[in-house]
Amino acid sequence: MLIISNYEEFEAYLGKELGISGWHTIDQAQISKFADATLDHQWIHIDQERAAVESPFKATIAHGYLTLSLIPYLWKQIAEIRNLKMEINYGIESFKFGQAVVVDSAVRLKTKLKSIVNLRGTTKVVIEVVLEIKDQPKPAYTGDVMFLYHFIA
Template identity: 70%
Template structure:
């Protein structure tokens, strides 16, 4: 895991691949919990029998937004950003979903620092986030995650 202590540390990684998180298995329990939390109980996510018999993937799949919501958890496995008064999830740009994540698949976050900008004391960092699916050539998604940091 990388340690980033300040703006200069972050800037030194600009344009570089930071690394990979651990693999995380998305099981039906997690999918169902996410469906309950978001009130999105579409059958493709929660009805195993219907998904297997009528669905295009012959399996339930994780919600796209569930896979996105894993970014903070997986990101913390790649880098520890220290000396921060506040960190803000500012946005996601240029996001494309490339592949459905089937139930019981394992996913892994790959992070690359695209840019680091000092906005008068607030540090804007754009991370190219790619969610890899184990044993699958296509990623679940690729997008630019934007964080704002207020370092001490």
């Protein structure tokens, strides 16, 4: 696991791969809980019998936003950012979904530090992310996420 305690340590990784998370399996229970939390009960996500017959995937699929919501969890497996007052999810840019994540698929996050800037004492990083699907050549998505880190001086 990568350990970063200040701006300078983070900056040393500019343009470099930061790491890859462990695999996380998205099961039907997680998909159903996400559907309940977001009020998105589209059949493609929750109706296993119908999906087996009518879906081109022949199974239910994870919500795209469920897969996005895994970024903080998977990112914390890659990097431990220490010496913080606060961290903020700041934004998402240039995201593209490549393919659906079928129920019971394992996914992992691959990351690279795309940019870093010091904004009057606040570190803004742009992390290039790719959500890989085990045994699939095409990722679930690619894009950039932004975090703000307020390091303790």
